[in-house]
Amino acid sequence: MNFSSLLRSNLAFRFCTSAMHSNLFPAVCFSSSSCTVSTLTHSRQTETDSEVCPERVKPEAMEYDILIVGGGMVGAALGCSIAKNPLLASLRVAIIDSSSSIGVSQGMPKNAIPDPRVSAITPATVSFLKDMGAWDHIETCRHAPFKSMQVWDYTGLGYTRYNAADVKKPCLGYIVENNVLLSALQHCLKDAGLIDTICPAQVRSVKFPTCITGQFEPELSENNVRERTPSNETVSTSFHVGSTVGKEEINLGKKKQSHQVGGHAWAQVELEDKNCLLARLVVGADGARSKVRTMAGFKTLSWDYKQQAVICTVEMERGHLTAWQRFLPTGPLAILPMGDLFSNIVWSTTPERALDLKTMSDAEFVSAVNEALVEDYGPFPSSLSAEVLGLKLSSFFTDLTPSVSEPFEVPPCVTKVLTERLSFPLSFGHAYKYASSRVALIGDAAHTVHPLAGQGVNLGFGDAASLMNILSEGVKNGADIGEASLLAKYEKDRMLANIPMMTILDGLQRLFSANFGPVNFARAVGFQAVQLLGPLKQQIISYAMGERGLLKPLMDL
Numbered sequence: 374m375n376f377s378s379l380l381r382s383n384l385a386f387r388f389c390t391s392a393m394h395s396n397l398f399p400a401v402c403f404s405s406s407s408c409t410v411s412t413l414t415h416s417r418q419t420e421t422d423s424e425v426c427p428e429r430v431k432p433e434a435m436e437y438d439i440l441i442v443g444g445g446m447v448g449a450a451l452g453c454s455i456a457k458n459p460l461l462a463s464l465r466v467a468i469i470d471s472s473s474s475i476g477v478s479q480g481m482p483k484n485a486i487p488d489p490r491v492s493a494i495t496p497a498t499v500s501f502l503k504d505m506g507a508w509d510h511i512e513t514c515r516h517a518p519f520k521s522m523q524v525w526d527y528t529g530l531g532y533t534r535y536n537a538a539d540v541k542k543p544c545l546g547y548i549v550e551n552n553v554l555l556s557a558l559q560h561c562l563k564d565a566g567l568i569d570t571i572c573p574a575q576v577r578s579v580k581f582p583t584c585i586t587g588q589f590e591p592e593l594s595e596n597n598v599r600e601r602t603p604s605n606e607t608v609s610t611s612f613h614v615g616s617t618v619g620k621e622e623i624n625l626g627k628k629k630q631s632h633q634v635g636g637h638a639w640a641q642v643e644l645e646d647k648n649c650l651l652a653r654l655v656v657g658a659d660g661a662r663s664k665v666r667t668m669a670g671f672k673t674l675s676w677d678y679k680q681q682a683v684i685c686t687v688e689m690e691r692g693h694l695t696a697w698q699r700f701l702p703t704g705p706l707a708i709l710p711m712g713d714l715f716s717n718i719v720w721s722t723t724p725e726r727a728l729d730l731k732t733m734s735d736a737e738f739v740s741a742v743n744e745a746l747v748e749d750y751g752p753f754p755s756s757l758s759a760e761v762l763g764l765k766l767s768s769f770f771t772d773l774t775p776s777v778s779e780p781f782e783v784p785p786c787v788t789k790v791l792t793e794r795l796s797f798p799l800s801f802g803h804a805y806k807y808a809s810s811r812v813a814l815i816g817d818a819a820h821t822v823h824p825l826a827g828q829g830v831n832l833g834f835g836d837a838a839s840l841m842n843i844l845s846e847g848v849k850n851g852a853d854i855g856e857a858s859l860l861a862k863y864e865k866d867r868m869l870a871n872i873p874m875m876t877i878l879d880g881l882q883r884l885f886s887a888n889f890g891p892v893n894f895a896r897a898v899g900f901q902a903v904q905l906l907g908p909l910k911q912q913i914i915s916y917a918m919g920e921r922g923l924l925k926p927l928m929d930l
Contacts, residue, residue: 437465437569438854439844440642440652442576442665444470446492446551447816447833448658449558453505454841456565460848461841467569467650469576469642474559483515486791487711489684489718490551493519493696493827497919498834499547502557506564510557511549517712518544522696523782524900526885527750528893531900532781539774539907540914545696546827548709548717575645579655579668581811582638640811640855654855655812656840661802663818669809675802675821678882680704681727682824683720683796686711687742688789697784698825699746700885705825706745708784716787718742719824727796735790742787754781754900774907799823801879807867808860813840819867822875823882831919832871839866874916 439455441448452468455461494502494516502508522545525532537544562568642650657665666673680703689708693716697708704721711717720730720742730738747753802821807814816833843863844854852859884896903910 434649434651435467436639436651437467438652439464439466439654439656440640440650441466441468441656441658442579442642443658443660443663443816443818444468444472444570444572445658445660445816446554446558446830447837448656449555449562450501450505450507450834451656451658451815451837451841452568453507453558453561453565454501454837455844456562456567457505458841458845460845462567464848464854465569466567467571468562469571469574469644469650471573471575473573487515487686487715487717488550488552489686489792489795491548491684491709491711491717492551492554492830493709494547494549494554495828495831495917495919496542496544496546498831501834501838505561507554507557507561510560511553514553514556515712516547516549516553517710517715518547518694519696519710520544520694521776522698523784524698525700525754525781526893526896526900527699527701528897529750529752529754530893530897531904532754533900533904533910534776534779534782535910535914536774536776536779539776540911540918542918544694545914545918548696548711550711571644571650576642576659576664577645577647578643579665579812580641581655581669581809582640652855653811653853654844654860657812657814657818658816659818661800661817661821663814665812666804666814666818669806669812669814671804671806671809671814673802673804675800678799678801678823679723680721680799681724681796682799683718683722683727683730683794685718685738685790685794686792687716687718687739687787688714688791689716689785690714690788691785693785695782695784697746701745701750702886702888705885706742707825708746708787715791718787720745721799721823721825724798731794731796738790738794739787746784747786753783774910776910777905777907801875803872803875807836807864808857810857810860811855813860813863815840820871820875822878825882825885826878826917828874828878828917832874835870835919836867839863839870 441452444452448468448470452466455464455466499508502511520537520543522535523532524535535545562570639651639653640655642652642655644650655665657663657669659665692712692714693710695710699706701722703723703726705719706721707719709717709719720727722730730741733741800821801823802817804814804819807819815836817829819836820832822829822832840863843859843866846862847854847856847859884892887893903913
């Protein structure tokens with residue numbers, strides 16, 4: 374064990390011991406390499422302790438370099454990538470989550486029916502997962518590659534086929550169950566042993582300092598009114614936390630305390646059980662209804678698509694390696710391969726139709742899916758024009774993609790429903806800011822998109838990779854990892870990547886939701902243009918695969 378690891382272990386032991394004696398945390402379990410704080414049971418606290426972020430922060434409060442609020446796929450991925458990065462591995466990091474299973478890897482039997490909650494993972498995301506060691510675990514479990522994709526309009530006027538051979542790749546991506554992804558990331562967290570997990574726990578409030586004065590931002594109350602407490606004279610004393618020198622400021626009037634680094638106060642996080650934590654950086658990975666985003670005062674642009682996605686696992690008449698998607702008047706219907714005869718259905722439709730699809734019998738649902746795929750609305754698109762034009766174009770151009778002359782393929786039929794049908798509402802959301810002093814947002818806390826292209830979780834993993842790289846750069850240059858100027862680089866990097874993709878996805882959703890003659894014709898022209906123009910198709914495939922602005926490897930320092 375090197376000196377850094379020994380120091381971290383001693384600090385963890387000292388905190389855990391003092392916390393148990395002081396009832397700061399009621400039950401603390403830890404191994405030689407990590408500390409897991411459990412808040413399942415606790416002793417009754419005094420009336421003084423019931424205040425939101427007590428007027429004087431307890432000296433025993435746990436101090437971290439980074440607190441990740443939310444231990445889902447994106448939050449766990451950030452934790453894993455930090456632990457695997459040699460410049461960041463010495464930082465003290467914790468993940469706070471309401472689940473009790475964070476950091477506990479769970480076995481996923483291969484012979485079980487696949488869970489309907491899945492993600493389409495791009496090659497860029499696979500590269501990110503490989504760098505942290507999570508993909509090795511996924512490969513031992515269940516995942517399904519898809520080598521082609523066929524998209525067509527319900528009018529039957531056009532279609533487009535994408536093929537991995539178009540960009541000389543083995544596949545376009547992978548369909549992976551969300552619980553398999555999360556299990557792989559939890560396995561990596563456990564193996565790394567460098568990330569503390571505080572669970573099950575709920576964040577009650579977060580206080581952030583201003584960038585200039587080091588004073589705390591006024592707390593966001595229940596009615597969204599900010600209230601500022603007057604500042605008073607302070608007395609400062611120095612202390613050491615690990616290798617970081619800070620200042621303890623005890624407010625003589627209101628007795629507010631702020632730990633400082635580089636002259637700026639740390640963020641204070643209070644849990645529902647009244648325990649307080651301090652951090653140089655708080656990362657909000659707590660989903661679309663992010664409490665961290667609200668407490669940071671970040672506004673969002675959002676709207677409801679007035680659609681719901683119905684998902685389930687089904688059995689097909691034959692196995693396939695194609696992702697099928699037909700755009701219907703009420704939203705797209707997608708069939709995604711999951712290995713063997715299994716497939717995943719994602720049917721975006723109106724709330725009323727979603728309720729019908731969930732409550733009808735299994736036999737009725739199978740009929741509804743097959744009719745929507747192959748019988749309802751218009752006929753199948755004609756393959757003749759693509760075949761003829763493809764042959765003519767091939768005599769003039771030598772760089773045509775293999776899928777240019779591929780005919781329309783009728784998708785296989787669904788034969789059986791294997792799981793419960795679930796649904797969730799679809800919306801668009803984007804935070805005007807991703808970062809400020811002591812705070813950064815990643816994943817759905819920063820943005821939510823329509824699932825029609827399966828890009829949501831990939832954007833989130835891109836956030837995690839980018840933030841990890843920016844923090845690594847900051848540590849390398851001796852910067853404070855929570856300073857606004859450093860985190861502004863992350864915000865700029867991800868907004869340049871996310872906003873164009875989100876704009877395209879929102880535009881496609883609106884374009885395919887219209888049922889108007891000229892718009893239908895324009896869609897058909899667009900389908901045929903993409904189908905026949907190889908270079909355009911290659912650009913679209915590369916962008917969707919994440920190869921435009923490819924994620925930097927973890928070790929590329």
